[in-house]
Amino acid sequence: MNATPLSSTDRTRLGRLSERGLTDRASLYEVLDGGLICHLGVVVNGSPRVIPTGYGRDGDTLYIHGSTGARSLIAGRDQEICVTITHLDGLVLARSMFHHSMNYRSAIIYGTPRPVTDPDEKLAALRAVSEQLAPGQWDVVRQPTRKELAATTVLALSLEEASVKVRNAPPSDDDEDYALDVWAGVVPVHQVFGTPIPDPNLRPGIPVPPHVTDRPNPTHATP
Amino acid sequence: MNATPLSSTDRTRLGRLSERGLTDRASLYEVLDGGLICHLGVVVNGSPRVIPTGYGRDGDTLYIHGSTGARSLIAGRDQEICVTITHLDGLVLARSMFHHSMNYRSAIIYGTPRPVTDPDEKLAALRAVSEQLAPGQWDVVRQPTRKELAATTVLALSLEEASVKVRNAPPSDDDEDYALDVWAGVVPVHQVFGTPIPDPNLRPGIPVPPHVTDRPNPTHATP
Structure with a gap:
């Protein structure tokens, strides 16, 4: 396990429940590499805006892309953004309402x-970005033209300032509540791929390629 | 279908791909009611911060909660926040890299x-909030004490300024690319509940309750 520490700025040093914080870079890579989409936060006219979008990682750089007209990417230029990747792994059902929780893995990157x-x-x-969402596609589809590249804005975000937070455990109830006649445990939540649906306009005789059919489901954690 | 229009402020009027925007309140409710977590955006010292958290809806009010010590909720007081709920429904694999996309349903609320x-x-x-994440739990678990309530911050966000965006379609390629010998279609992405895992400290003889075992998987859309 690579144990290069993540940054420890004031905002990445976790405020609450810091036992849930992980500080090594390998955990960060794991959370990022296992995700499909991120939530991009930008400030527009002083107010926050949060947008779901794709992303990709190359070493210690995160890439996001969009149309050159996309307002969220324009807003992100020359000012700080925040990118959050979240895996919801389970619903934590406790004996008391107060101790209900979620199992999850999340990464937050600032820069x-x-x-x-x-x-x-x-x-x-x-x-x-393509490999993150659909590994193997890049090698088999028509490559971007010069015009398409010009119409695409790409932003690079350093992974320098990042934090990882994980909860992966059974419920934690108050001592006296363990005597209650109430079921407690974790309901796992998984993201799975369904059977590929061919484009109605697909030319006949083109099978679903192995890199699509053989793709494993996204990883999940169980306590 | 309820057709009360959603707001149309400058930022909820969709900038790009506005054919993907839905403007009725019933669609907003549907996206919100089918979700498990949201991403909360706040501005802290001028920079955006995006945090995954639970939420609940009551009529035209969205509720989020957290510890009174949670920095994200403190930051959200008396200033605008953004709450985004996203359902990723499918990976849209096109014949050209440029036209790869995602099928999704998302709602963005400002206020x-x-x-x-x-x-x-x-x-x-x-x-x-509890019913959103784990319907039926509220009625069977120990209720919050006065002390627990005091330790919990709850924020109410009006659904007045909101937008809904949906893509639920096959790939849309350039005319000349339909002749390519490349598979194209949609790989559905679903969120599913796994088999409940009892707390290792569960008292013997307490079965998993029906509201947990019988809960349907989150809704998803297929093209």
Whole structure:
């Protein structure tokens, strides 16, 4: 297990329940690499805006992309953004309402993103975003044209300032509540892929490729 | 279908791909009621912070709660917040990299939350949050004590300013790409509940209650 510590700025040092915080880089990579979408936070006219979007990782850089017209990406330029990736792993049902909780793995990354303008990095970034969402697709589909690349904004966010938080445990009730006649435990929550649905306009005779059919479900954690 | 329009402020009027925007209140309720967690956006020292958390709905009010010490809720007082609920329904695999997409349903709500101090509303709000995550639990577990209620901050957010965005369709490729020898379609993504895992400290002889075993999986959409 790689134990390079994550940053410890005031906001990534966890305020509450700090026993749930993990501080090694390998845990950060694990949470990021297992996700499908992130929630991007930007400030627009002083107010927060939170948008779901795809992302990819290359080393210690997170990439997000969008249309050059996307307001969330324009707002993110030259100012701090926040990217959060969350895996909901379970509902924690306790004997008391107060101790109900969730099992989850989450990563929060802060930073001022850098617009990616170098053509090689832009292509590599889009590949990383593509591989995150649909591994194997990049190699079999039509590549982006110069015009398509020009219509795409890519932002690079350093993973320097990040925190990881994990809860993966049974309920934790007050001592006296363990005597109650109430069921307690964890209901796991999993994300699974369904059977691929061919495009109604698919040319006949093209089978679903193995990298799609053989893709494992997203990882999940059980206590 | 209830067709009361949602708000149409500058930021909820969709900037891009506005054909994906829905403007009726019934769609908003549907997206909210089918979710398990939201992503809460707040501004802290001028920078965005995005945090996963539970929520509940009662009529046209969204409730979120947390410890009185939770920094995200303190930051959200007397200033605007953004709450986003996202259902990822499918990966849209196109014939060209550029047209890869996701099928999803998402709701974004903006507003300045109101701290809930009235004891009756606070209890009702916590019940709404509980029912959202684990319907039926409220009626069978130990109720919150006065001390527990005092340790819990509840914020109420009006659903007045909200937008809903949905993509639920096959890939949309450029005309000339339909001739390519590339599979295209949608890989559905579902959230499912696993088999409940009893607390290792559960007293013997307490079965998993029907409201837990019989709970249907979260709704999902397929094109």
